[in-house]
Amino acid sequence: MNFDINTIVYILEILVGGLLVGIGVHFVPVGGAPAAMAQATGIGTGTVQLAAGSGLTGLLAAGLMMSVTDNLWLILASGAVGAGIMIGSTMLTGSWIYAYAVGVPFASAKVNYDPITGFSQPPYVAIGTVGHGIPTICFVSGLIGGMMGGLGGAMIYYPLYLINGNAALSAMFAIGIFLVNAVIASWNIQGTIEGFHDPKFKKWPFAFKACAIASILLALASVLITGGA
Amino acid sequence: MDAFSMGLIAAMGALATVAGASEDIESDIGSQSNPNSQVQLAAQVGNPHRIYNKAISGEPPANALWAATAAMVAYTLITAFQMPALLALVAGASVAALFNGVFSISSYFGRNSSQARFNQWVYMDIVRYTTPSIMAHAWITAFCIATISYIMVYMLPTPHPFPMPIIALIWGLAVGAIGSSVGDIHYGGEREFQNRQFGCGLNTMLSGQIVRKAEAGLRNSIDNAWFCTKFGGPATGMGFGLTVFLDNWRTTIFDPVTQASLAIAMGIFFIILMVVYNNYIERSVRAKYGPYPEYKGDIAA
Numbered sequence: 458m459n460f461d462i463n464t465i466v467y468i469l470e471i472l473v474g475g476l477l478v479g480i481g482v483h484f485v486p487v488g489g490a491p492a493a494m495a496q497a498t499g500i501g502t503g504t505v506q507l508a509a510g511s512g513l514t515g516l517l518a519a520g521l522m523m524s525v526t527d528n529l530w531l532i533l534a535s536g537a538v539g540a541g542i543m544i545g546s547t548m549l550t551g552s553w554i555y556a557y558a559v560g561v562p563f564a565s566a567k568v569n570y571d572p573i574t575g576f577s578q579p580p581y582v583a584i585g586t587v588g589h590g591i592p593t594i595c596f597v598s599g600l601i602g603g604m605m606g607g608l609g610g611a612m613i614y615y616p617l618y619l620i621n622g623n624a625a626l627s628a629m630f631a632i633g634i635f636l637v638n639a640v641i642a643s644w645n646i647q648g649t650i651e652g653f654h655d656p657k658f659k660k661w662p663f664a665f666k667a668c669a670i671a672s673i674l675l676a677l678a679s680v681l682i683t684g685g686a
Numbered sequence: 687m688d689a690f691s692m693g694l695i696a697a698m699g700a701l702a703t704v705a706g707a708s709e710d711i712e713s714d715i716g717s718q719s720n721p722n723s724q725v726q727l728a729a730q731v732g733n734p735h736r737i738y739n740k741a742i743s744g745e746p747p748a749n750a751l752w753a754a755t756a757a758m759v760a761y762t763l764i765t766a767f768q769m770p771a772l773l774a775l776v777a778g779a780s781v782a783a784l785f786n787g788v789f790s791i792s793s794y795f796g797r798n799s800s801q802a803r804f805n806q807w808v809y810m811d812i813v814r815y816t817t818p819s820i821m822a823h824a825w826i827t828a829f830c831i832a833t834i835s836y837i838m839v840y841m842l843p844t845p846h847p848f849p850m851p852i853i854a855l856i857w858g859l860a861v862g863a864i865g866s867s868v869g870d871i872h873y874g875g876e877r878e879f880q881n882r883q884f885g886c887g888l889n890t891m892l893s894g895q896i897v898r899k900a901e902a903g904l905r906n907s908i909d910n911a912w913f914c915t916k917f918g919g920p921a922t923g924m925g926f927g928l929t930v931f932l933d934n935w936r937t938t939i940f941d942p943v944t945q946a947s948l949a950i951a952m953g954i955f956f957i958i959l960m961v962v963y964n965n966y967i968e969r970s971v972r973a974k975y976g977p978y979p980e981y982k983g984d985i986a987a
Contacts, residue, residue: 489720490720490721490723490874492720492871493719493720493721493866493870493871493873493874493875494720494721494724494874494875494878494879494887494888495871495875495886495887495888496887496888496890497887500867501720501866501867501870501871501874501875502719502720502744502745502863502866502867502870503744503866506744506745506746506859506862506863506866507863507867509746509859509863510746510859510860510862510863510864511860511863513856513859513860514856514860514929514933516856517846517848517853517856517857517933518933518937520846520847520848521844521846521847521937521942522937522942522946523847524844524845524846524847525844525942525943525946526942526943526946528946531946531947531950534950535946535949535950535953538950538953538954538957539933539953541953541954541957542928542929542932542933542953542956542957543860543864543929543933545956545957545960545961546864546924546925546926546928546929546932546960547863547864547867547868547925547929548867548960548964549925549928549960549963549964550864550868550921550922550924550925550928551867551868551871551925552964552967552968553868553921553967554868554869554871554872554875554917554918554921555871555875556967556970556971557917558871558872558875558876558917558918559871559872559875559876559885559887560884560885560975561885561886561887561971561975562968562971562972562975562976562977563967563968563971563972569985570985574965574968576968576972577985577986577987578985579981579983579985580977580978580981580983580985580986580987581972581977581978581987582978582981583886583887583889583978584886584889584978584980585887585888585889585890585891585892586886586887586888586889586890588887589887590968590971591964592968593961593964593965593968596960596961596964596965597961600957600961624847624848624849625848625849625852628848628852629852632855632856
């Protein structure tokens with residue numbers, strides 16, 4: 458292959474995509490196993506699982522858009538919106554269960570007042586738990602995170618498809634690069650986070666550096682593969 | 687957009703709803719994913735039980751495996767052996783269900799025998815009559831998702847560029863993520879802990895104290911499926927159905943070639959609608975349930 462200015466642009470695009478995924482994971486309000494028992498605020502699953510579920514749904518939307526247009530902005534927006542719809546439906550139906558099956562009001566234990574709605578939180582936190590449900594601030598943060606993941610996935614897929622012209626190969630590589638960055642970010646989070654209002658969110662620069670190194674290495678490996686599948 | 691493709695989108699939405707429901711019930715019967723931490727813990731804190739225990743992996747990778755296996759087998763049969771699509775999809779889902787059975791049984795034996803020191807038994811009758819239920823639900827999930835992938839690749843007016851197995855892998859990840867975020871709360875937050883006061887999260891002190899007695903006799907995983915089918919399963923189905931339907935509806939009703947920005951704007955509209963609806967639920971629940979009376983702090987409710 459020719460290593461020219463375009464290749465450098467592709468590597469930079471993959472790097473930016475990887476960073477978007479890594480930072481986006483920090484926005485997703487995941488409570489892990491405790492949230493599944495309404496013991497912690499957020500969505501009751503793991504960080505990587507949810508980020509992958511939403512980001513890759515965005516990848517599907519971006520892949521479809523890229524098969525009919527080569528306008529980068531439309532592809533990126535399509536990826537972000539696809540991911541946003543997935544994470545939005547997940548949080549919404551999760552809210553039904555918290556509200557109507559477990560019967561808990563939504564409350565965060567990390568802030569006294571919801572920064573968006575201004576609702577007081579501590580009186581609504583059950584004894585022996587660290588919050589439950591998905592308050593508006595977590596919902597909005599989750600949407601931002603999911604959409605960043607979808608944007609990142611599309612950003613990784615776009616240059617790969619331009620290089621090798623093979624949708625299947627590019628998609629598999631995009632899934633791989635996506636998961637590496639999501640896992641690195643979730644180590645930084647250490648299990649649970651409520652969103653951008655959580656004190657843990659301030660640790661994002663560590664993930665930024667680690668994801669940058671990982672994405673550069675993966676980008677170098679993936680731009681060299683120009684076909685074969 | 688024509689009536690035929692709109693019908694296909696509706697069929698995909700329906701298949702996705704069924705897939706979501708069966709995925710959640712499969713994970714509830716097998717006790718997979720996050721609530722299984724309590725089932726695992728129960729024996730260790732002195733509560734041996736008759737609940738199935740199969741934590742093969744997180745739900746998303748597990749379901750991605752079943753769905754991708756089904757789609758891969760179906761794709762091979764369709765392309766290499768010119769088999770009719772429906773038969774090929776059935777055959778693919780059956781292979782996926784067999785994989786599921788092998789993983790489930792080995793996981794149950796491994797998990798429970800490793801807890802022998804806590805007096806947890808391996809119940810052969812549980813293995814015999816619970817495993818087929820798990821496999822049957824995995825079959826439904828794998829079949830529905832492989833069929834959605836088939837429709838997206840071969841039947842929609844704008845065919846998806848990814849091959850069937852990759853689409854199935856991604857939808858499998860998505861359905862697993864939704865199942866573990868939505869339906870598992872009904873199983874973990876409500877069904878496992880019906881012995882505590884209603885209307886609060888699980889107090890950390892009660893960890894591992896799961897309900898072990900049923901209406902008659904000892905509770906097993908089939909009882910849990912009966913309960914979770916009433917709300918957790920359908921809600922999961924609704925979550926996955928909404929994802930598949932809304933995402934494909936906006937790119938079918940608006941042509942992605944000429945009306946791409948309208949398709950994106952419609953997606954953003956749906957997202958805003960969801961924020962508003964969630965906020966409505968939050969407000970109504972706060973008003974109906976009120977603050978906890980045990981709260982001693984000085985922040986007004």
